[in-house]
Amino acid sequence: MEMMLSLTPIFVLGLVVTLCIGTDIATMQWNGKKIQYFDRATALFEQSEDCLPGFFKGVWQNETCYMFVTAELTRSEASTFCTEGALGNGLVAIPTELHHAHIVGQIVMQTELRASSSSSQYYWTSGENFSGLWTWGTSLEPFNYTKFWTGSTPSTGFLALYESRSASPSPYYDWISTTSITNAYRSICQHFIVSR
Numbered sequence: 001m002e003m004m005l006s007l008t009p010i011f012v013l014g015l016v017v018t019l020c021i022g023t024d025i026a027t028m029q030w031n032g033k034k035i036q037y038f039d040r041a042t043a044l045f046e047q048s049e050d051c052l053p054g055f056f057k058g059v060w061q062n063e064t065c066y067m068f069v070t071a072e073l074t075r076s077e078a079s080t081f082c083t084e085g086a087l088g089n090g091l092v093a094i095p096t097e098l099h100h101a102h103i104v105g106q107i108v109m110q111t112e113l114r115a116s117s118s119s120s121q122y123y124w125t126s127g128e129n130f131s132g133l134w135t136w137g138t139s140l141e142p143f144n145y146t147k148f149w150t151g152s153t154p155s156t157g158f159l160a161l162y163e164s165r166s167a168s169p170s171p172y173y174d175w176i177s178t179t180s181i182t183n184a185y186r187s188i189c190q191h192f193i194v195s196r
Contacts (some may be wrong), residue, residue: 011076018123024112026071029079030085035046037086038068038113044106050193052087057193058102066092067189068113075158078124081138082189092124092188093136096145104161104173105186113186120164122176122185127159129177134159138190149174160185 026039037054041047045056051065058066065089067086082088094100107113107123115121126137134143134154148154150164157179 004055004098015123024110028085030081033071035069035071035073035081035085037070038110041183042110044102044109054086054193055088055189055191058099060098060102061141063193064190066103066106067190068110069187070112072184072186073124074184075107075124078185078187080127086189086191088189088191090138090190091124092190093126093139093141094145095136095139095143097147100145100147107161107173115163120162122183123161123173124185124187125159125161125175127175127177129154129156129159147175154176155194 004153008153009039024038024040025036027034029035029037039054041056044059045066046059048057048065051057055065055067058064065088067082069081069086073081077093092103094103107121126139127134128137129135134146135141136143146154153174154177157177158181159175159177161173162176164175
């Protein structure tokens, strides 16, 4: 039996968002590009009236909503999309081991988000180092927790979550620094919840 998919355009906060019924990936137009993102609540990320469309609140905390963007964008495009296109605060900050565990858990448990067998997958974060200190660009806080991949030399650049299903040992969405901001990766956006 073949699954029928229907595209349903809807208008949300001045953006045209297309939901692809039959999948958990939605699409929105931004700067002439079709941006796809994961659009379903899960055991780790729930829908909340505190979150903008496409964002989900982590069940372990009550201050941030997240959007998992499956479209591959450069670091600059991803950062701009998170603030302008998705109307969030920017790329994700991962300040604690608990945050890292839940974000990686979400990626690994959803087939639309994880790396397929014998492939690699990267997700841009807001981590950056220009003056010898790693900070989260979204919150401007220095790193209190790190999970750099063994073999990665975190000296300067931008931080991405990295998994290679063909590497040995396999990095399991460990952190890797890159100075190549022209590479196109997936990304994770966040926005802080404003108290009502």
